[in-house]
Amino acid sequence: MESKECLLSIAAEEFAEKGYFKATISTIVKRAGFTQPTFYLYFTSKEHIYSELVQSFQEKLEQLTVDSRLEPELNTDSLPERITKSLSAILQFFADHPHLTKIGFYESEEATNIKQSMVDQIRENLIFEQQNNYFSGQLNMELVAQVLVGAIERLTITKLFSNEATAVGLAKEIVDFFLYGMVPRETK
């Protein structure tokens, strides 16, 4: 089974760097030290291995949001701290798996759906907290969630993949900005 892992890993690199169409099976197997028929021992088609990578990304990403929901009860952190931790975990995952992220979050046709799932999840979480009067009651949480995902998308590719920022640092900055906005508070 090691051959399959090897192919998956190299395919991820190729797809991430060149995109689905410019990446070729021929190059992938050559880099893996195999010949073309070997590829079809493990995957039924080019599309299939790509899907497998996308799905792998999707599953890990979902696991992450599931995990972030397990703790709430026994968590003594404040809400902003908890949000920051969740966001940080996502960003860290992206930073740790740049190829998979490039494919699943940017290139693939599924990217739009994956982002929308993320939006849905985040929105529901926010609405829940909104009912606890933590956030302004008039806030459109669908919008907030969309903006947050947009922020993640941009900042991952510009700051995280270039190593200009860390997951934790970025998460803090984002949350701070989202909470208080641009206009300074008068009380301060």
Add this chain to the structure above:
Amino acid sequence: MESKECLLSIAAEEFAEKGYFKATISTIVKRAGFTQPTFYLYFTSKEHIYSELVQSFQEKLEQLTVDSRLEPELNTDSLPERITKSLSAILQFFADHPHLTKIGFYESEEATNIKQSMVDQIRENLIFEQQNNYFSGQLNMELVAQVLVGAIERLTITKLFSNEATAVGLAKEIVDFFLYGMVPRETK
């Protein structure tokens, strides 16, 4: 010269719907009522017509940000109003040219650069206003600009292209959120 416009328009549609690689010259010319050689009367290659579309998008987008800078002096609007109008103009342009936007802002390899240009422009504008003490002095304007572009990206594709929101409405919501954030002001 009408044939060229026709080809450009249909090509934009094809590229937007199918992406660069799945779109074929063959289909484009067929839909335009021509044969293949006609295509090469007006464009030197598939890559070329794609570039032309991307560039066209880029130029119009830049024109928009240039225009939004001409008025400031003779403008009696408040800053938030002015920002909203600029943002609204961009969103309106995206809504009016969905194919071009799909290509230049989402699909093309240049998309990343185009977004970064937008970020740079916005950041500089924000820094200028920051010096006028309108915004919190500690704000990282690069981050804000990135988030704004991320927001535009997401909301254009989910709300604008699906006609779930108008450019103006969206612009207002975005600006409102960016200015005041999620935590309600005590003074209110």
Add this chain to the structure above:
Amino acid sequence: MESKECLLSIAAEEFAEKGYFKATISTIVKRAGFTQPTFYLYFTSKEHIYSELVQSFQEKLEQLTVDSRLEPELNTDSLPERITKSLSAILQFFADHPHLTKIGFYESEEATNIKQSMVDQIRENLIFEQQNNYFSGQLNMELVAQVLVGAIERLTITKLFSNEATAVGLAKEIVDFFLYGMVPRETK
């Protein structure tokens, strides 16, 4: 009718430089300052204009050998001198019309036939002189004629077209070599 001459002349250049297949009607007319349909006002096809150039070469070449036959009676030159003059005239013609020569004598499919015609003509002339006991009676004049044409072919392209030699100088050298060969005469 000047347009036709212009096209012929430029076509000769293009065909000579690039060969029949790499030369394009498109380039020829462009260089002549015309558009493509104009070409078909004067020539029925690409093949046709090429044939016309080949034929033009062939006719001029034949005229030359005809001319060289008119004088004999009233000519007081010795045979070697007469041969040298004929050869010189041919070489001079080639030097004066390099494009036409390149096409008709080297590139075209007719080149082989044209050379064979030349061989036939020369052979007959030589046989005639042979009967006058000027040349060795055992000499195979077909061979001599072939060698002479081969010599012309090589020396035209290497010495004449590069201006390393003149038609007259070359003719003298060739004739001298053909008459006496490589082994020095004992009587000398």
Add this chain to the structure above:
Amino acid sequence: MESKECLLSIAAEEFAEKGYFKATISTIVKRAGFTQPTFYLYFTSKEHIYSELVQSFQEKLEQLTVDSRLEPELNTDSLPERITKSLSAILQFFADHPHLTKIGFYESEEATNIKQSMVDQIRENLIFEQQNNYFSGQLNMELVAQVLVGAIERLTITKLFSNEATAVGLAKEIVDFFLYGMVPRETK
């Protein structure tokens, strides 16, 4: 590797008969019993296989001239006999490989260079013998070499390829003519 040889051989035929441009990959593979992609398993392009054929011709030709130089010392033949043998070997090679010869010596763009290489080689050999006072000291050996190559060119295509003469017979005739020229010796 048999497929490659097969393709090379058929390609040689096609190129020899039709020339580079009129020959098509499509016909070559069809005649070989393959489909088009198979061609690209063994050659990177049409140009490439053509070069391979030209180079193959060039190498074999050079080998021939190298071989003809190895023997001199232990050779009891007279100079004319040795020259005849070398020439004969070349002509035999041409007769044995008409397709390759057609391509490398007549059609290809390299033909001019290949002939010039031959001229250079022959010239140097002749100059060496000239210093041994075998040949007239005033002879321009560059000219002689050019004429010899011209003779080979013409006679190969007219006498050898048509089977009107054998390599050996032709070589003898050529050498005899080159040595003694056209004017009969007085001593006879």
Add this chain to the structure above:
DNA sequence: GATGAATGAGGGTTCATTCAT
């Protein structure tokens, strides 16, 4: 578990040539 050898299907591109004006 792996491969050498081959192909089906299709895409981009070029060029001589024509028709209506």
Add this chain to the structure above:
DNA sequence: CATGAATGAACCCTCATTCAT
């Protein structure tokens, strides 16, 4: 006399995919 606009016909080449071994 000349052209703007268009095309028919090919050709080279690529790539995912398969089959027999």
